[in-house]
Amino acid sequence: MGGNLRGHPxxxxxxxxxxxxxxxxxxxxxxxxxxxxxxxxxxxxxxTDFSWFDEDGNVVAQxxxxxxxxxxxxxxxxxxxxxxxxxxxxxxxxxxxGIDYYKYAQQWWIHGWASVMPYxxxxxxxxxxxxxxxxxxxxxxxAGFKLGKHLGIFGEGRYLSYWGIxxxxxxxxxxxxxx
Numbered sequence: 543m544g545g546n547l548r549g550h551p552x553x554x555x556x557x558x559x560x561x562x563x564x565x566x567x568x569x570x571x572x573x574x575x576x577x578x579x580x581x582x583x584x585x586x587x588x589x590t591d592f593s594w595f596d597e598d599g600n601v602v603a604q605x606x607x608x609x610x611x612x613x614x615x616x617x618x619x620x621x622x623x624x625x626x627x628x629x630x631x632x633x634x635x636x637x638x639x640g641i642d643y644y645k646y647a648q649q650w651w652i653h654g655w656a657s658v659m660p661y662x663x664x665x666x667x668x669x670x671x672x673x674x675x676x677x678x679x680x681x682x683x684x685a686g687f688k689l690g691k692h693l694g695i696f697g698e699g700r701y702l703s704y705w706g707i708x709x710x711x712x713x714x715x716x717x718x719x720x721x
Contacts, residue, residue, distance in 0.1 A: 549631045552668040557625035558618045632669040636662040652685040670705040678704050692719045
């Protein structure tokens with residue numbers, strides 16, 4: 543039994559939605575913030591549109607629709623990434639109940655573990671929000687066999703369930719000892 547402290551980047555956020563509300567749905571202002579600019583031009587007698595340029599003055603789109611379709615999605619992605627990076631790492635503290643077994647013999651070795659975190663609490667503003675029934679866990683088994691003085695093989699299986707995300711992993715490989 544014990545405890546642990548886990549960290550991760552903030553996830554599950556879409557900061558652009560808040561940005562859009564704060565800017566009264568003026569989507570083009572985000573482009574300005576990232577160095578793009580536009581120039582208005584007439585389309586017939588009653589309509590206008592905009593050509594879009596990057597920081598170096600290169601044309602990136604001939605119309606608002608073209609800019610919105612081919613460039614703007616990347617800006618939204620970049621803005622979200624920048625904001626999540628600005629928020630920084632998020633942390634949770636957890637109580638842990640676990641068991642671990644390791645056995646080493648002349649020609650083989652095995653290591654198995656199971657850790658369950660029945661109680662976890664977020665320590666930062668954007669850490670994972672646990673529900674009362676959330677149970678994080680890490681269960682795995684890895685084994686290896688020596689085939690000779692320098693060569694061995696191993697296999698590993700692992701199930702990980704953290705922050706509401708399940709992950710399954712299987713690995714196999716060769717070990718070579720140089721000395």
